[in-house]
Amino acid sequence: MIYTYLLFTLLILASLSCFAAKEKSATLITLFSSFVSIILSLIIWLSSTISTNFLYIDPISKIMLIVTAVIYTTTSLFSVSYFKHIKKPLLKQNLYWAFLNLFVLSMFFSVIAANLGLLWVGIEATTITSALLVAIDNNYPSIEASWRYIIIVSVGLIVSLVGIVFIYAQAHTLDIAYMIQNHQDKNRLILIGSAMAIIGFGTKAGIFPMHTWLPDVHGRSIAPISAIFSSVLLPSALFGIIRISQIAPFGQIKHFMFALGLLSVVFASIFMVNQKYYKRLFAYSSIENMGVILIGLSLGKTGLLGSIVLLISHAFAKSSAFYLTGNILSVYKTRKISDVNMLVKNMPYTAYGLILTSLAVTGAPPFATFVGEFLIIAAVYKIYGFAYFSILLLSLLVAFLSVNYKISRMSFLDGKAMQNNSCDMISAAVPLINTALAFAVLFAIPAINKILSGVLL
Amino acid sequence: MKEAFIIVGFLEITLAIFMQWQIYLKKIVTTFSISSYAISIFLAVDGIVLNNTNLLVLSALTAVIRGFFIPHFIRKKLNKECYLEREIKAIIPVAASIVVSLVFVVASYIVYHSTLYSFINIPGGSIPIALLFQGIFLIISRNNAFVQLVGYMVAENSLFLFGGYLFPELPFIIEGGILLDLIGVVMISGIIMKLREENVSSIVDEFEEFKG
Amino acid sequence: MLYVLSALQLIFVVIFAPLAVGLFHTLTEKFESKVGPSVFQPYYDLYKLFNKQSVIPKVASPLFQIVPYLTFSMYLFLTLVLPIITAFPLSFGPVVDFIGGGLVFGAIGALKKIASLDSRSNYAHLGTSRTSSIGALSEPIIVLIFITFGVISHTNNPYVINNIMQTSSQWYFSLVHWFVVFAFFMALLVETGKLPIESHSNNEFGMIDQAIKLEYSGAELALMKWGGYIKQFLLMSVFLNDFLMPFWVPMKISLSGVLIYSIIHLVKLFFLIVIFAAIQSTISKYKLFKNFEYIAVAFAFAFLAILVYFTTGGSV
Numbered sequence: 001m002i003y004t005y006l007l008f009t010l011l012i013l014a015s016l017s018c019f020a021a022k023e024k025s026a027t028l029i030t031l032f033s034s035f036v037s038i039i040l041s042l043i044i045w046l047s048s049t050i051s052t053n054f055l056y057i058d059p060i061s062k063i064m065l066i067v068t069a070v071i072y073t074t075t076s077l078f079s080v081s082y083f084k085h086i087k088k089p090l091l092k093q094n095l096y097w098a099f100l101n102l103f104v105l106s107m108f109f110s111v112i113a114a115n116l117g118l119l120w121v122g123i124e125a126t127t128i129t130s131a132l133l134v135a136i137d138n139n140y141p142s143i144e145a146s147w148r149y150i151i152i153v154s155v156g157l158i159v160s161l162v163g164i165v166f167i168y169a170q171a172h173t174l175d176i177a178y179m180i181q182n183h184q185d186k187n188r189l190i191l192i193g194s195a196m197a198i199i200g201f202g203t204k205a206g207i208f209p210m211h212t213w214l215p216d217v218h219g220r221s222i223a224p225i226s227a228i229f230s231s232v233l234l235p236s237a238l239f240g241i242i243r244i245s246q247i248a249p250f251g252q253i254k255h256f257m258f259a260l261g262l263l264s265v266v267f268a269s270i271f272m273v274n275q276k277y278y279k280r281l282f283a284y285s286s287i288e289n290m291g292v293i294l295i296g297l298s299l300g301k302t303g304l305l306g307s308i309v310l311l312i313s314h315a316f317a318k319s320s321a322f323y324l325t326g327n328i329l330s331v332y333k334t335r336k337i338s339d340v341n342m343l344v345k346n347m348p349y350t351a352y353g354l355i356l357t358s359l360a361v362t363g364a365p366p367f368a369t370f371v372g373e374f375l376i377i378a379a380v381y382k383i384y385g386f387a388y389f390s391i392l393l394l395s396l397l398v399a400f401l402s403v404n405y406k407i408s409r410m411s412f413l414d415g416k417a418m419q420n421n422s423c424d425m426i427s428a429a430v431p432l433i434n435t436a437l438a439f440a441v442l443f444a445i446p447a448i449n450k451i452l453s454g455v456l457l
Numbered sequence: 458m459k460e461a462f463i464i465v466g467f468l469e470i471t472l473a474i475f476m477q478w479q480i481y482l483k484k485i486v487t488t489f490s491i492s493s494y495a496i497s498i499f500l501a502v503d504g505i506v507l508n509n510t511n512l513l514v515l516s517a518l519t520a521v522i523r524g525f526f527i528p529h530f531i532r533k534k535l536n537k538e539c540y541l542e543r544e545i546k547a548i549i550p551v552a553a554s555i556v557v558s559l560v561f562v563v564a565s566y567i568v569y570h571s572t573l574y575s576f577i578n579i580p581g582g583s584i585p586i587a588l589l590f591q592g593i594f595l596i597i598s599r600n601n602a603f604v605q606l607v608g609y610m611v612a613e614n615s616l617f618l619f620g621g622y623l624f625p626e627l628p629f630i631i632e633g634g635i636l637l638d639l640i641g642v643v644m645i646s647g648i649i650m651k652l653r654e655e656n657v658s659s660i661v662d663e664f665e666e667f668k669g
Numbered sequence: 670m671l672y673v674l675s676a677l678q679l680i681f682v683v684i685f686a687p688l689a690v691g692l693f694h695t696l697t698e699k700f701e702s703k704v705g706p707s708v709f710q711p712y713y714d715l716y717k718l719f720n721k722q723s724v725i726p727k728v729a730s731p732l733f734q735i736v737p738y739l740t741f742s743m744y745l746f747l748t749l750v751l752p753i754i755t756a757f758p759l760s761f762g763p764v765v766d767f768i769g770g771g772l773v774f775g776a777i778g779a780l781k782k783i784a785s786l787d788s789r790s791n792y793a794h795l796g797t798s799r800t801s802s803i804g805a806l807s808e809p810i811i812v813l814i815f816i817t818f819g820v821i822s823h824t825n826n827p828y829v830i831n832n833i834m835q836t837s838s839q840w841y842f843s844l845v846h847w848f849v850v851f852a853f854f855m856a857l858l859v860e861t862g863k864l865p866i867e868s869h870s871n872n873e874f875g876m877i878d879q880a881i882k883l884e885y886s887g888a889e890l891a892l893m894k895w896g897g898y899i900k901q902f903l904l905m906s907v908f909l910n911d912f913l914m915p916f917w918v919p920m921k922i923s924l925s926g927v928l929i930y931s932i933i934h935l936v937k938l939f940f941l942i943v944i945f946a947a948i949q950s951t952i953s954k955y956k957l958f959k960n961f962e963y964i965a966v967a968f969a970f971a972f973l974a975i976l977v978y979f980t981t982g983g984s985v
Contacts, residue, residue, distance in 0.1 A: 090652075115628075115631065117627075117628070117631030117634065117635065118631060118634060120635070121631070121634035121635060121637075121638055124635075124638040124639075124641075124642065125638055125641070127642065127645075128638065128641040128642055128644075128645050131645045131646070131649060132645065132648070132649075135649060135652065138652075140653075143649060143652045143653045144653060146649050147602060147605075147646070147649050147650065147653050150642065150645060150646045150649060151596060151605050151606075151609060151646070154609060154642045154646075155592075155593055155596060155609060155612060158589070158609075158612050158613065158616055159589075161616060161635065162586075162589065162616065162619065165619065165620060165623075165624060165627075166573075168624065168627065169576065169577060169623075169624065170576070174628070174631065187576070188572045188573070188575070188576070189572075189573060189576040189577075192572055192573065463844065463977075463980065463981055464844060467844060467848075467973065467977060470973065471969075471970070471973065474966065474969050475966075478962055478965075478966050551959075551962045551965075552961045552962045552964075552965040555962065555965040555966060555968075555969055556965055556968070556969075558969075559968075559969045559972055559973075562973070562976065563972075563976065566976060566979070566980070580980055580981055580982075581980050581981070583980070584980075
């Protein structure tokens with residue numbers, strides 16, 4: 001427990017000092033606090049489940065803490081090299097670091113909150129702290145994207161707050177640990193409350209009918225921010241849905257989650273076929289992956305294991321993909337797929353990294369995403385039968401083909417050679433580390449399985 | 458308080474319909490300011506009757522932030538740039554949007570009575586839900602950042618009416634967190650909105666990349 | 670007795686209808702710091718028109734000539750069945766209720782439109798199409814209002830509604846009632862052709878109802894105009910007696926009471942006309958297509974009234 005408080009103090013101090021510090025020292029402070037947060041989250045992983053008035057750390061929270069800390073570190077590292085590509089940044093560099101620290105702090109806060117209201121507060125706080133980070137490019141499209149992000153997400157979260165109030169009206173408490181132990185009677189009030197909360201958190205997680213802000217934001221924010229959004233922000237919104245489904249483990253809620261997840265997968269894969277911009281392509285891929293994770297969460301047992309594995313490995317793979325798109329953008333100065341070609345000749349490391357990560361995010365075997373999706377698909381076949389199984393499989397296939405076709409086109413199609421193709425060491429190395437991690441999650445699956453055995457869902 | 462709740466609630470709904478009707482941003486903002494003050498007065502009276510400090514805090518915050526500060530901010534912005542006064546385009550025709558928001562009111566009444574009525578049994582319990590829908594619809598139906606912010610705050614007002622009247626006994630730490638968050642969202646969106654309005658005049662068409 | 674009172678009401682309406690309109694015009698001009706015409710100007714107009722020669726389009730059928738007389742007599746019939754200066758049914762009272770009265774108003778409108786189509790004048794056709802499209806949307810408001818009153822009073826009888834409103838302060842101060850009042854007021858501005866909707870000038874762009882009688886002249890035009898005055902007078906009286914100010918209307922049969930009330934009624938009308946004139950001189954006209962937004966708001970009020978009734982049961 002002491003380590004949790006330590007983690008929080010660290011991040012609060014880091015963000016406060018970044019407001020005051022010079023650019024260089026702010027960078028160093030952030031890098032330091034991110035490395036320490038990895039260590040602290042590993043220590044928390046080894047300690048037992050904590051449940052107090054303010055903290056509730058169960059295995060899923062621990063996993064989220066570690067993933068967030070790792071992505072935080074790699075994002076900080078990558079931002080150091082990427083920041084020089086921004087022409088006229090909206091925020092000064094030290095403010096950028098301060099907001100990044102606050103953003104990560106609010107995500108940490110929402111995954112360990114012991115109270116549904118505080119969980120909501122944490123998730124809403126991620127919106128506030130990240131809105132300016134989205135607009136950091138300081139041009140019209142990025143500001144427009146940031147505006148859409150704020151409005152759509154905060155309205156969605158208001159809906160989920162109404163849902164939480166309904167849950168409170170039924171249970172007369174918002175304590176998560178208590179509500180997981182003692183299930184409420186199933187009645188309309190708690191069903192509607194849970195459904196509204198799921199819709200709200202689903203807005204933040206980019207689930208299908210409410211996903212519209214997501215491609216815009218991912219397409220227009222800078223690469224490190226896209227990466228941290230896609231790999232940790234969306235899962236921490238899904239974490240809210242996990243809590244809701246733990247509190248209200250009713251059949252209708254599971255079916256609702258399944259339907260939303262399936263819709264997300266189907267529509268995201270349809271949108272991916274016709275995508276002209278590579279960052280948006282990966283954004284839709286995020287929606288598709290979140291859909292699959294949501295399906296897995298709705299199934300429980302092996303589905304849960306699959307979705308947690310997919311969540312972790314997708315976080316690593318997708319962050320790597322977005323870092324690489326940042327490298328491409330800084331050299332080619334275009335977001336269009338059709339304008340990028342000969343990547344293998346021009347930027348060999350980036351090209352091979354991109355091919356590997358695009359295989360990883362679409363769930364191709366050696367990567368742990370494959371295991372996650374496989375477990376979920378198997379569970380779907382077992383529970384929902386052949387029809388839904390084939391729909392899901394077909395959509396995943398479409399997504400796989402469209403992403404990999406477009407990426408290989410960008411990599412291998414003949415075109416003119418670029419003069420300025422120098423890419424510094426950090427921005428080439430960081431994506432490779434994350435891709436390797438997406439593979440290494442395979443070896444952690446038994447440990448994840450063991451730690452998840454006590455989780456009720 | 459029951460009668461006051463229903464009167465204030467229907468006043469809010471008619472004011473929201475009035476906001477749909479207006480084309481001049483200033484009038485929309487003034488209407489919103491009036492509706493915030495109405496809610497603030499209602500919450501204050503309710504707080505005095507129930508002897509509940511939470512409600513008084515809610516009331517004061519409603520009056521200061523959504524009644525005075527944000528409308529004042531928007532008005533100041535509008536005075537500077539008069540070409541922003543009249544809204545350029547509404548996505549949905551005004552008459553249609555009035556009728557649609559009316560449909561939302563009816564729909565929320567039906568939803569409330571078919572689902573929640575047996576648990577939260579108060580007359581006019583559908584009003585905050587209707588107001589929430591109307592705020593969301595105001596965001597959908599208009600393309601102007603100011604109106605969208607107003608729509609968001611209408612939804613927020615409905616939340617205050619909802620939480621303040623129906624559940625005044627929510628734990629204070631949560632309520633405080635929620636309040637801080639809502640204030641933060643409004644502040645941040647104010648900043649973004651300012652940036653957006655500085656840039657918006659140079660872009661005439663919808664940005665092509667954001668389609669699909 | 671009832672026959673005498675009926676005759677009295679008929680004479681009262683027919684005589685004072687032009688006065689109300691004259692007063693409206695004078696006040697409007699006064700509010701704009703002009704001198705304005707005399708209050709009796711509509712009487713002079715009618716006198717002048719009755720002495721003029723009638724000109725009838727060559728292509729028009731006999732219907733064109735009959736319609737002014739027909740519609741005027743229908744207006745006269747309506748004065749006999751609505752609560753103007755009495756709150757008890759007169760001898761023709763049982764013939765129609767609110768819906769029936771609405772139907773007669775509708776029939777008059779239809780006859781006018783047919784006649785104006787018959788005149789084959791482009792402007793008259795323009796007026797017909799505008800009136801029809803606005804009427805098609807404003808009729809539902811009126812119907813909704815009548816339904817709401819039907820729900821409150823379990824009847825569609827205007828006299829019964831007046832009695833309920835006079836005697837029950839619970840209904841008079843209920844939210845339902847005031848929503849209905851507001852909706853009917855907005856509909857009234859549409860039906861009487863007041864400013865946010867229609868401006869009475871010689872400019873055909875703003876004409877709606879006015880354009881319908883463009884081809885009439887002489888005595889026929891006088892009757893059309895007089896009918897229009899009576900329509901305004903009736904609608905305003907119904908608004909006052911059934912919606913806004915249902916008080917003091919005599920509920921017992923007595924000649925002196927009715928005579929005293931008829932003076933009070935003129936005072937009530939005077940205040941309503943002052944409000945109308947104030948609106949007329951402060952508001953500018955909507956564009957033709959903005960009218961539908963106005964009507965949508967009026968519809969929203971009428972609809973909310975029913976919703977309020979279901980929410981509160983009339984207790985608030």
